[in-house]
Amino acid sequence: MPISYHEQSRVFRLDTPGSTYLIALVDDEGFLAHLYYGRPIPDCDLRHLLRLEEYPAPSQRNGERLTFYDMLPTEYSGHGVGDLRESCLSVETPQGARACCLTYLSHRIFRGKPKLEGLPATFGGQDDCATLDLVCQDPALGLRVHLIYTAFDHLDAICRSVLVENVSSSARRLNRVLSACLDMDNQAFDLITLHGCWGQERMISRAPLTWGRQGTASLRGISSHQEQPFLALAEHTATQTQGQVYAANFVYSGNFLAQVELRQQNDLRLVMGIHPTDFCWNLAPGARFQAPEVVLVYSSAGLDHMSHTFHDLYRRHLIRGPYRDRPRPALINSWEATYFDFDTQRLLALGRLAAQAGIELMVLDDGWFGRRNSDDSSLGDWTVNEEKLPGGLKHLAEELNKLGLKLGLWMEPEMVSPDSDLYRAHPEYALKIPGRAPTLARNQLVLDLSQPQVRQAVYRQISAVLRSAPIDYVKWDMNRTLCDVYSSALPPQAQGELYHRYVLGVYELQERLLSDFPHLLLENCCGGGGRFDPGMLYFSPQIWTSDNTDAIDRLRIQEGTALVYPLSAMGAHVAACPSHINRRTTDFITRGRVSLPGCFGYELDLAALSPEELAAIPAQLEEYRTYGHVFRTGDYYRLASFRENHEYDAILAVTKDKSLAVIDFVQVYSRLEQRSLRLPLAGLDPARRYRCQKTGQVLSGAGWMYGGLPLPKLKGDYLSCLIVLEAVEG
Ligand code: DGJ
Secondary structure, three states, X not given: OOEEEEOOOOEEEEEXXXXXEEEEEEOOOOEEEEEEEEOOOOOOOOHHHHOOOOOOOHHHOOOOHHHHHHHOOEOOOOEOOOOOOOOOEEEEOOOOOOOEOOEEEEEEEEEOOOOOOOOOOOOOOOOXXXXXXXXXXXXXXXXXXXXXXXXXXXXXXXXXXXXXXXXOOOOEEEEEEEEEEEEEEOOOEEEEEEEXXXXXOOEEXXXXXXXXXXXXXXXXXXOOOOOOOEEEEEEOOOOOOOEOEEEEEEEOOOOEEEEEEEOOOOEEEEEEEEOOOOOXXXXXXXXXXXXXXXXXXEEOEHHHHHHHHHHHHHHHHOOOOOOOOOOOOOEEEOHHHHOOOOOHHHHHHHHHHHHHHOOOEEEEOOOOEOOOOOOOOXXXXXXXXXXXXXXXXXXXXXXXXXXXXXXXXXXXXXXXXXXXXXXXXXXXXXXXXXXXXXXXXXXXXXXXXXXXXXXXXXXXXXXXXXXXXXXXXXXXXXXXXXXXXXOOOOOHHHHHHHHHHHHHHHHHHHHHHHHHOOOOEEEEOEOOEOOOOHHHHOOOXXXXXXXXXXXXXXXXXXXXXXOOOOHHHEEEEEEOOOOOOOOOOOOHHHHHHHHOOOEEEEEOXXXXXXXXXXXXXXXXXXXXXXHHHHHHHOEEEEEEOHHHHOOEEEEEEEOOOOOEEEEEEEEOOOOOOOOOOEEOOOOOOOOOEEEEOOOOOEEEHHHHHHHOEEOOOOOOOOEEEEEEEEEEOO
């Protein structure tokens, strides 16, 4: 059992293959202290690490209780009684008091992992993991708090969540409920976060941890292009393959706080959860609130092991559905091919070329419904525009099917255009504040998905569309952040619940869609990669990574994304050149190589390609079908980063049995090639022998890894090569 309680030392221990996590019960009062998290250790009684004798000694504690509260490395911080670091839980009584102080009540340890009510979360059965339900209480508040921990048997991941129960006889108002707290000593840490903007999502930032509070947060109602619900503390000397890393990722798609606070004593507190700004939750007597899950990953072997743990956890214990383990179809998306300017004839012409080249699915993007010929109308009116598509989607799908292509469809169910029949009939369905004109973005408003009748009105329409034709794939888009967050259906004291209720509404809609249409391949999207988070991955095995489809910009975007998320989740398409985003022109083959590790597709007008480019597609697809799976199911290693060296980028993936390794190398700027570049590899079995498919050379794994792979000299910018090493006997 990876979780146990040790009576004698009064310590809870959670063990994963490469980490130990210890929680101690302190004093008879039952404070829960965080004792240790790091490399595996067999001992339990590490109470000396708390240094309890150093700040007020137990004999003086009553007179100096505030110092005690403020110094104790706590498992989950309360509020308002003395711990002046970031609080995780703030609860208001009807009298207006806000203090909260938790002590141990009971615990339960069992195999498996319970579901989180209404929320996405990692899952695991009796054979995969064990769970600790550590129940705390605040008798003065009449509150019970479950700190829930799941440790996975074969992964260095611990998943945490918090369930709050009102066991009093009057109402309680939760003003903040964060999902995880980690108090530790600073170990010369760097803070790693992912920042960006539209078209430049998940840029890696790494800087030494400094005094005070720092981190990342979103108040946009979505996890956002700008921020990512992830942070890591890496030893300053940690590299891809060495050093300690503590990482946290929030399984949630709305407002979040991810913060580290470093104090003068060189101790730190890491917290993660729903952002307390504009949040509250009213708990009637007997009611419960489930906070979303945080995934903690520990690595003593650098960033690569951290990424492997997230990738494996998400591929096996978060992503669901028939496409989880299935190769994803190579697709063509109409957006950058036609934008709004299409009809059935034009789509079928594109389809014919796509089918001839070996593409399997055509995604009809924005513009097929209502009167939508630009982005200023019709969201909310999910009926086919028969002027553009006579015979509707059924006719289009049948014609595409005859060509051997499946049909996929874009939709944006969370939005409404003021110029729509839905809005004219139900203006109260949009988020807006009485007496104030709502702020438009991309000419649209956000539907109030906290209201069941709004969800029903949208679902009725989109499910009818999906039943009207053989549709195998849906791209669920979401093109603006939230503001004017007010619901005409909620009482004044519950308006602070709206951001979270909105996210729960999105989750409920997607769950309903998947259960009614279980064959669907769902791809989430948010004006590019504005909601690329583990919450969405629970519903869709792939997410559109960015609207920036320029191959060179994509190197950095995909590097930041793959730091946390499996490559099997990244939508990656070959797009037209000059790039619609930045006018850069890159080699067609290189565009394919940059997309190869992800969910591969095309997003361009095939008729506008040169004969040579069109002729190159079958070979590109062959490369994707032969080697793409190594990236999507194997272990991913970052060998070189263009972000750091400003010249070239290289990633390697190796199958789990280490029999096949593929190196995807992109030369961004050509170098003065006096000598070929020698690229040290990673992830091979040092003792096995591997043959390079290109040169026939056979060397040990150690020889390739430590001696390095000499790269072919490429003459020119934006060129690439794919190098395959296969294990050979003897
Ligand atoms: C934003 C998406 O990211 C694009 O791929 C495209 O679907 C447009 N929306 C359509 O409006």
